[in-house]
Amino acid sequence: STGKPAFRRILLKLSGEGFCRPGEGGISVEEVSRIARQVSRVASLGVEIAVVVGGGNILRGAQLSRGSDVIKEATAHYMGMTATVINGLALQDALEHQGCETRLLTTIRMDEIAEPFIRRRALSHLAKGRIVVLATGTGSPFVTTDTAAALRGKELGVEVLMKATRVDGVYSADPEKNPHAILYESLTYDQVLRDELKVMDMTAIGMCMENRLPILVFNFKKDGNIERAVCGEPLGTWVAA
Numbered sequence: 001s002t003g004k005p006a007f008r009r010i011l012l013k014l015s016g017e018g019f020c021r022p023g024e025g026g027i028s029v030e031e032v033s034r035i036a037r038q039v040s041r042v043a044s045l046g047v048e049i050a051v052v053v054g055g056g057n058i059l060r061g062a063q064l065s066r067g068s069d070v071i072k073e074a075t076a077h078y079m080g081m082t083a084t085v086i087n088g089l090a091l092q093d094a095l096e097h098q099g100c101e102t103r104l105l106t107t108i109r110m111d112e113i114a115e116p117f118i119r120r121r122a123l124s125h126l127a128k129g130r131i132v133v134l135a136t137g138t139g140s141p142f143v144t145t146d147t148a149a150a151l152r153g154k155e156l157g158v159e160v161l162m163k164a165t166r167v168d169g170v171y172s173a174d175p176e177k178n179p180h181a182i183l184y185e186s187l188t189y190d191q192v193l194r195d196e197l198k199v200m201d202m203t204a205i206g207m208c209m210e211n212r213l214p215i216l217v218f219n220f221k222k223d224g225n226i227e228r229a230v231c232g233e234p235l236g237t238w239v240a241a
């Protein structure tokens with residue numbers, strides 16, 4: 001452990017890309033285990049953790065419905081939401097393998113495999129030290145799990161929305177394509193919206209801005225980074241008012 005946590009309650013947004021090997025799709029047990037080890041270390045510091053899982057490693061609604069109307073756009077989004085459940089189930093078991101107590105919660109009911117998301121119950125799980133894994137996003141089509149993260153972050157009263165990515169934070173250009181891209185240490189919501197910087201989708205940024213929920217964009221592929229970020233070490237990009 002690196003020190004004392006700077007936050008008591010966090011929301012961690014894990015995109016689907018965290019569940020597979022770079023450039024691949026589907027689920028890699030190794031990648032899921034790696035995340036689970038990092039998250040379990042943060043939990044052992046006594047930090048309350050809610051995780052919103054994405055589904056992009058399996059299916060994104062906007063991509064599937066583009067260019068054809070055989071599968072309706074709304075249907076494609078519901079398919080994307082069910083994809084997040086697959087990741088949620090994987091993460092739940094991987095976390096329990098690390099000895100963490102967890103609950104999988106969905107907004108679209110799946111009584112046999114998950115609990116319905118009920119705000120007060122989610123808060124009670126957190127207070128008991130359980131890691132709450134939130135799947136199916138908002139339960140509504142046409143938005144993404146980033147928006148779900150902003151909404152749940154607000155209603156669960158977290159101090160920070162930690163957006164896990166494959167790069168070190170927010171850059172002036174795509175760092176995987178442009179070697180001259182510079183990494184921002186901090187940004188305001190306004191700058192992100194104005195310059196259309198790739199932090200999260202714009203709806204999610206707008207919600208965080210309205211609710212004054214700070215966002216930390218950081219690289220979770222570097223082992224120990226989730227813990228370092230939670231302990232307040234300067235890393236990634238901090239987005240606030």
Ligand code: UDP
Pocket residue numbers: 014015016017053054055056057059060061062076077078079080081082083084136137138139140141142143144145146147148
């Ligand atoms: N989705 C949705 N409503 C939500 C959250 C997700 O319709 O509230 C659908 C949407 O089609 C999205 C897919 O589920 O593309 C998977 O989620 P997302 O793209 O956010 O996953 P990530 O990019 O984080 O892996």
